[in-house]
Amino acid sequence: MSNEPNASNLWQISIVKPLVDLQQIEPVFEDFCLTSSLIEHVPDGSLWRLELLFNGEPEDFVLSLIPKDFEFQLIKLENKDWVSESQKQLPPVSAGRFYIHGSHDPCHASPSVYDLTIDAGRAFGTGLHETTYGCLRAIDDVSKYKHPKNVLDLGCGSGVLALAAAKCWHQRILASDIDLDAVIVTNENAKRNRLSPYIRSVHATGLNDRLLKRAAPYDLLIANILAWPLVKLAPDIAESMSNDGIVILSGLLSKQEIMVRNAYRQQGLHLKKRYTYGVWQTLVLSFQ
Template sequence: MVFRAFTTLGTGDAVEAQARGAISVLEEMTDEGEPVISAYRAVQDGPWLLDILFTDTTADAADLWLETAREMVPNLPDFQIDPLAERDWVAESQRQLHPVFAGRFTVHGSHDSAKLPPSRWNIEIDAGRAFGTAHHASTKGCLIALERLARRPGGLGSVHDVGTGTGVLAIAAERFGAGPISAGDIDPVAVRVADRNVRATRTLTPITLRTAAGPFRRADTVFANILARPLIAMAPRLAHAAKRTLVLSGLRRSDRRRVEAAYRSRGLVVAERVLIEDWVTITFRRPGGAIAPHADALPGTRLVVRV
């Protein structure tokens, strides 16, 4: 039997942050992907829904899990619980997501492919348990920054995407003719999702995907859409990885000054900021262009998934 526990969190930016925080905590309680946790809006600007899908457990075990969840995440509204027939509930949640427009890109799920006119700027992304459908302002900000960089003299050059999630930024870079392109994520599930999306989009330029904690290769342009604390901790490695340009996102406006300070101390200067709601994407550049070449590979990698 499949059980679905769901609740409505509310609307607005603060609720979106609450949803992300709740998922971050609750996923620590999962065991080999059970239960499946998702948060989404059924309609644009609608209320955020939190879904907990138990695909292989008993009703008593689900009740115990939810009781623990409410202890771990204070102020969660009461859940409603329904027994459900066996279905692909991750796919069902995906189908609730609407297309997102970021610059010339349209990021959409496979359920919307037939509804959109053909375009090289359409990117089909089915997230599964990975982050990066462009519904969040941080991913949308990265796509806008990516397009602006691609349209400037010299373009993107080689690209490395740290914390790739669904692989959307690597795929977007390929659309603009960047290369070579590499991407990694600390979560092997996200890497498998990114690999699936890369294959589905039939990229012309190969994209190297690896499970890696941080950058594993140097590139002309490096993207890292993560969170403020790990970005500050990885400042030495990310600054070294970016030969020419570094784009950081996943940052609240309140994080901006301390993140910028960490990278300015590494010799980078702020070239541009993209502000969307309470989120900021920062583009850094290295004064004087590319630095002297070093070995492109960086330590700390494991598990080559696709080349």
């Protein structure tokens, strides 16, 4: 399915369920849809609506990702700029000193706030999801006691975490992703936020890329991906870290925390702080 929006062939899946149910399935569609939005469906907040926007009719495989007991609506949309409309439904987010908003919202007025403009689009990470939010809070807290010199955002998505690190420390940040679209979007967002001089974004799988190996050791590594890839990458991540390095991990559900922590404990990395938002965890680890 092409990622270039075609206003005459846009389709939408709508699912109405409690928020916790929708938060668990929303990331499953990140590689297939143009945008996703969570909208309060009833005033008391007991039901929310997940809207997934697609460029073309979703394939049967995509529909099969919806749990069998979830009712959903699939409709073809009228010809209008639904990507822009969907983005307008995403409110700004404050995470510590970070303020994340779309281009349709004004910048924050306070110079002490780290303002970032990130539009929802074809790469994951707008600041709205609990995993991104947790990482932003962790970066903000780490910045209060550490000034890392060599930072890697592994699995950068939209680049929001790499940009946040650049805002904190005003130095070069390395960002990588297995998805070439994510690399392109990260560069676009760096330019939009006037952070291009600080961001180097590369297309790479895991830590096997020659450039990523050459840039190690890292004293801060951020990986907001998924639990099983985090487990598989544990030896490579530990090997790439400096002795006083800090690792920020996210993309794992609460029920997956012990599995992930055990994988990193075997590499000598121990939990220093945990952030819990909804059913998602963000972990801060170090050797010390």
